[in-house]
Amino acid sequence: MKANLLTAILPLLLLAGSSGASSKPKTPKAPGLTYLYQLNITGGAGVDVGVGPRGDRFVVPIASGSFLGPRLNGMYGVCTVLPFGGDWALIDNKGVVVADVRQTFATDDGAYIQVYETGSSQPDGTSFVRLTFETGSPKYYWLNSVVAIGILRLVTNSSLSIDAWQVSLFRFLMPADEPGTMTPG
Numbered sequence: 001m002k003a004n005l006l007t008a009i010l011p012l013l014l015l016a017g018s019s020g021a022s023s024k025p026k027t028p029k030a031p032g033l034t035y036l037y038q039l040n041i042t043g044g045a046g047v048d049v050g051v052g053p054r055g056d057r058f059v060v061p062i063a064s065g066s067f068l069g070p071r072l073n074g075m076y077g078v079c080t081v082l083p084f085g086g087d088w089a090l091i092d093n094k095g096v097v098v099a100d101v102r103q104t105f106a107t108d109d110g111a112y113i114q115v116y117e118t119g120s121s122q123p124d125g126t127s128f129v130r131l132t133f134e135t136g137s138p139k140y141y142w143l144n145s146v147v148a149i150g151i152l153r154l155v156t157n158s159s160l161s162i163d164a165w166q167v168s169l170f171r172f173l174m175p176a177d178e179p180g181t182m183t184p185g
């Protein structure tokens with residue numbers, strides 16, 4: 001009995017479903033981006049490790065750096081990047097430079113934040129990087145769960161800058177008119 005009923009109803013259900021098929025699927029709302037910081041890095045003398053199975057490995061140490069951002073400067077001073085870490089960059093067989101960066105931030109109010117950065121060079125010469133943060137500082141603990149992207153630009157042959165943005169889907173949780181908060185699209 002039940003099976004027969006289903007057989008009778010099923011074509012109707014399919015028809016009902018297909019009636020909406022001609023309408024365009026709705027694009028989901030884009031997440032927002034909240035400005036995290038601007039970072040300047042100066043590199044030291046690098047070494048070319050050579051072409052191995054994964055590509056040409058090029059290692060550049062971090063000599064110095066500074067960063068500044070709305071939620072990362074407790075005392076409104078310039079925070080520093082400690083002079084260790086670096087980029088273990090790989091130039092792949094298509095000429096794409098793949099960054100693999102480790103750096104340690106020291107905030108102006110005494111906290112340390114470990115930062116990992118990976119990403120690829122883009123046709124226009126910038127690189128897009130994914131950022132991951134790690135810290136035990138209660139004040140900056142929120143960074144541990146942040147999803148962030150950075151736009152990396154070479155400034156000279158030994159220095160670069162990165163503008164970092166936090167993905168913020170729930171824009172209403174952010175201070176609404178904070179400078180640097182923007183919603184694309």
Ligand SMILES: *[C@@H]1O[C@H](CO)[C@@H](O)[C@H](O)[C@H]1NC(C)=O
Pocket residue numbers: 038039040066067068078155161
């Ligand atoms: C980064 O360098 C630019 C100049 O190239 C400067 O205007 C900016 O203030 C610097 N930012 C930081 C955080 O040091």
Ligand SMILES: *[C@@H]1O[C@H](CO)[C@@H](O)[C@H](O)[C@H]1NC(C)=O
Pocket residue numbers: 156157158
């Ligand atoms: C980098 O630029 C400096 C001048 O600013 C130059 O002396 C040096 O040779 C350049 N290094 C490379 C690897 O191109």
